[in-house]
Amino acid sequence: MDNTPEVKPAPKLFPLIVERLRVEHYSQRTEASYIAWIKRYILFHDKRHPRDMGAMEVAAFLSYLATDKQVAASTQSQAKSALLFLYDEVLGQTLPTLENVTKVAAKKQLPVVLSTQEVQAILSRLDGNMWLLVSLLYGSGLRVMECLRLRITDIDFAKLEIFVRDAQGHKNRITLLPASLVNPLKAHLQSIEALHIADLAKGFGEVWMPASLAKKYPNAGKDWVWQYVFPSSRLSVEQQSGVVYRHHADEKPIQRAVKKAAAHAGIKKEVSPNTLRHSFATHLLEGGYDIRTVQALLGHADVSTTMIYTHVINKGGRAVSSPLDVT
Structure with missing residues (x-):
C-alpha cells in the first residue's frame, strides 16, 4: 500500500x-x-x-x-x-520599495467648471431619467458611478440625504438630496418598482450584492430596498455563477448625453458628467459654505483636494478685481 x-x-x-x-x-x-x-x-x-x-x-x-x-x-x-x-x-509577498521605476508626472490641471446658467442650459436639453440622473450629479455632487450604484435604501427623503456606499477609497459618506428632486425621484422609483415586480413575476428580480451583505442577508438580492435606483434596461447573466441579475445602468449613454447637451447649448468647454460635480463644489464655496463641509459632501480624504476649487473661484476675476478696473 x-x-x-x-x-x-x-x-x-x-x-x-x-x-x-x-x-x-x-x-x-x-x-x-x-x-x-x-x-x-x-x-x-x-x-x-x-x-x-x-x-x-x-x-x-x-x-x-x-x-x-x-x-x-x-x-x-x-x-x-x-x-x-x-x-x-x-501571494502574501510584501514587495520591497519599488526603485528605478520611471514615474509618469501627473499633470496639474484645474477642473472645468460651469456657471449656474450653463448647468441649467444643459439640464434643459435633457429629459426623463437622464435629466433626473444628471440633476443628481450636480445637485448632490456625485460621481457618475456613485449615482449609478445608488440603491433604494440609500435615499432618505425625510432627511434629504443620500448615503453614498463604497465610494472612492472604499469609504461611505452622506451627501445632500436636493428638495427640488424629491417628487421627480419618487415618481421615478414608482416606475422602477413596477419593473421589479414584473421581474419577480418572471422568476428574476435579483440584484448583485457585495459579498459581506450577501452573507449577512442571503435573500436580500430580491428585496425592493436593495434594487438600483437607475437599473439597466435589460437583464444579464453573471458568467461565474450563472445568476441572472438586473445591474445598474451603463455610464456611457450619460457621458454622450451630457456632451451632446453641452454642444447644443453652445458651451465652449470640455464638458463631462464629472464637470457637474466640480460645479457643485465650486458653487457651494462661492455661496459661502465652509470648505470642510464641502470636503465632507464630496468625500475627499484630504482638504487639500477640495482646495483646488478655491483656485477655480479666484480664476477669472470672480473673487479678485483686476487692477485695471480698480484704477
Whole structure:
C-alpha cells in the first residue's frame, strides 16, 4: 500500500484573486480592472507566474507603461495598485520599495467648471431619467458611478440625504438630496418598482450584492430596498455563477448625453458628467459654505483636494478685481 501523501495541485491564480477582491469588498469595476492589469503584467513577462517574479519585474512593467505606452499618471498608479494587491493580498509577498521605476508626472490641471446658467442650459436639453440622473450629479455632487450604484435604501427623503456606499477609497459618506428632486425621484422609483415586480413575476428580480451583505442577508438580492435606483434596461447573466441579475445602468449613454447637451447649448468647454460635480463644489464655496463641509459632501480624504476649487473661484476675476478696473 502506497503511503505517499497526496500532493494537491496549487489553486489557480485568478480564482484566488477574484475571491480575495470580493472578501475585501472591491467593486466589480475595480475587480475587472485589477484582473486586466495582472494579465498584462504576466503577458509582459512571457507568462511567468507572479510568484516567480518580484519587485524588479514589477518595476520593469511600470516603467514600460510610462516610457513605451506613455500612459497617464493615474493609469500607471492603477496598474501599481493592482500589482501590489496581487503580491500583498493574494501571494502574501510584501514587495520591497519599488526603485528605478520611471514615474509618469501627473499633470496639474484645474477642473472645468460651469456657471449656474450653463448647468441649467444643459439640464434643459435633457429629459426623463437622464435629466433626473444628471440633476443628481450636480445637485448632490456625485460621481457618475456613485449615482449609478445608488440603491433604494440609500435615499432618505425625510432627511434629504443620500448615503453614498463604497465610494472612492472604499469609504461611505452622506451627501445632500436636493428638495427640488424629491417628487421627480419618487415618481421615478414608482416606475422602477413596477419593473421589479414584473421581474419577480418572471422568476428574476435579483440584484448583485457585495459579498459581506450577501452573507449577512442571503435573500436580500430580491428585496425592493436593495434594487438600483437607475437599473439597466435589460437583464444579464453573471458568467461565474450563472445568476441572472438586473445591474445598474451603463455610464456611457450619460457621458454622450451630457456632451451632446453641452454642444447644443453652445458651451465652449470640455464638458463631462464629472464637470457637474466640480460645479457643485465650486458653487457651494462661492455661496459661502465652509470648505470642510464641502470636503465632507464630496468625500475627499484630504482638504487639500477640495482646495483646488478655491483656485477655480479666484480664476477669472470672480473673487479678485483686476487692477485695471480698480484704477
